[in-house]
Amino acid sequence: MGVTSPLKVSTRSRSFSTKFLPYVLYALFSIALFRFYFHPSPFLQSTTDQLPHSNRIILTSSSPPSPPSLSLSREEEIANKTSCNYTNGRWVHDKRGPLYNGTTCGTIKDGQNCISHGRPDLGYLYWRWQLNQCQLPRFDPNTFFNLLSNKHIAFVGDSMARNQLESLLCMLATASNPNLVYTNGEDNRFRTWHFDSHNVTVSVYWSPFLVRGVEKSKGGPDHNELYVDVVDERWGSDLDHLDMVVLSIGHWFLHPAVYYEGGSVLGCHYCPGLNHTEIGFYGVMRKAIKIALESIIERKKGSRNGIDAFLTSFSPSHFEGEWDKAGACPKTEPSKGEKMVEGMDADMRLIAVEEIEAANVKVKQFGGMRLEILDVTKLSLMRPDGHPGPYMYPFPFANGVEEHVQNDCVHWCLPGPIDTWNQIMLQVIRRWRRGE
Template sequence: MPIPPFSFHFTVLWLLLLQFSANYITVSSIVIARLRNRHPQNQRIHPNQSSNCALFVGSWVRHEDDSSYPIYDYSSCSVIDPRFNCQKYGRTDTDYLKYRWQPVNCQLPRFDGVEFVTRLRGKSVMFVGDSIGRDQWESLICLVLADLPPSSPKENIGGDPLSTFKLLEYGVTISYYKALYLVDIDINEQGKRVLKLDDIRGNAKAWNGVDVLCFNTGHWWTHTGNIQGWDYMELDGTQYKDMDRLVALERGLRTWAKWIDSNIDTPKTRVFFQGISPSHYYPNEWNSGTMSQPRNCYGETMPMTNSDTSYPEPYLDQVKVTDEVLDSMNRPPFLLDITAMSYMRKDAHPSVYSGELTPEQRSNLDPSVADCDHWCLPGLPDSWNQLFYTALFFSQ
């Protein structure tokens, strides 16, 4: 539904006024202007059955009631990977846990784990993508378990590429399927990894028939050197040593989009796509870096406060590609448009508090050691899942 001009200008004015409140961390009005015109289906949400809700335009508001958040404790949720378990591995500050996302024109319902499994009784949910999707998958399980009795029967089946968590009493399955690029990677006769930009049939077998799907991709398309996930790219039968990464992303996403349009029965299956998750490696992006500080997210304990900050061009490029592909689909998924709201959260990464690092590495301020890609649990992905929950159960 188009946004009336007067509504947009009122929203921007409202947000500018909020800048004078110390309790609010506000997304850039420039970014808001761009996002207000993206994917209007995201605004048809009615948590209170009163007015349209632009879920992804709003502010980070500090919780005054410290007892309400986080919803779960890291020690009570055994599914959290060591790389996301910041408090277990030495992070002592907790302010990053005390912010909730407030859309501009509605109140979000509190996540209710009992309602989640009751309404999805007998159904399956699957996150498909890279480790950012796994981050969100583990967050969702922790949120659900926080509202269920500890004795509630459950089963956790780890694996690669498929990991599955079952809530046996409700017949609900919550899974994660690792597919860094969504499209397939094959091994050729020389043992080389071939990224098949126009083939997704191998991966798609795993998620065909799932009731709720949430896809993500992004980070791995830009990796080079030793952390590059492929040796060759293949398109239309021709193999390439490399190509423009945005072109490759676009072709891979169109292959995925074509499969969704051709194979998903949207009245039966809900499909979501998670927007690009930003990283925070360069303090000059948020104007807080000095020569005495490490050049990464280490030591950051507060969200960005500069309302004029907009996220860097590489993310805008990936967002643009994603938008163009989603807009071209016959059956576009619901976009979990988390990029702008997450970019404000430079404080929410594991940094050096990761179980994958040695104690010596955790005390090292070398930028190559800190993880400024993933997110702590509990933490920011819990807000993503509150939005996922709202969109899943309260959308028209």
């Protein structure tokens, strides 16, 4: 029986290895080089990904992944370094939703509390205004408190001023409790809250024309009366106690009115049966804004306590058909694509922009105050879904759909798109604090 000698096997193996080993090593080296070239190691890949984009070339047949969302602190850092045009943007879906809801603050006027009134579609809550060229950070109540610590901010104007005020109060209430310290007037049109945590005071003054006016009433004239050269002292007399004012007017100028200037009738708007000249309302609205801004400048110039002021631009309504139909503003999503501001909306916005620019020319002579337009017309125009509609009343269709249902397609649900107005206002205040 033959037994193979271990020595003989080892000798043949050594001869084989010596002869073919160089070829095996060459082949393995070639394979390794091929692998390294086309499939770099994970460590090297991660290192490459950290290089600046200018040093990299990426070839791909699919869309690159979206960049990660910025954290709030990073958003604020970018906003601090960038001068923004807040009118250029689009509404994008935001799964985070609003800071508050219809039950977390007790200041929402019933007619704008769409959630508690049973509005069934809540998709309108999940959108944010994304700017084209800069960041708009989420509203941070603590930042607002820190910037306005020991200050008094007042919202002055019509029901849109009140709508914006209540939006701000609800967002601030997520961080600190507002204490109602003063209320007066029909429908609590004059109110003041105090935030003890930062000694911040927030007030609202009902003044739908900014100048002196007599509103039409039952049993009285069926038109408003405006004295276009006299500021409304219901807010003007308190200017010495205010540090910031947010003015907002527009919709009340659409109503019939008789205008007075210098003690005599200037003209009227839609006053058939009266022997007055029809002059429309655009010129009168311009005069009212001019008088309001001039009063702020004259009464605060040279004061150790300067004042900052915003003028909120006109907010468009979205009625489709008659105001008393079930579907007067039926949209449930923002407008898609570019939306142009046109017609009356554009004219009323332009008046506000021009008057702020003219007032700023005067302000430069004195210093100590800052005036700025809060330009919300376009972003508001693109939100036809944000109004109470029939839900200005609780559960309007509880007994079925009725043909005649009063709709509110002017004011805004809270929470809702109007929260963005205060979001922008906060960023402007931050820019002021930086001295820009």
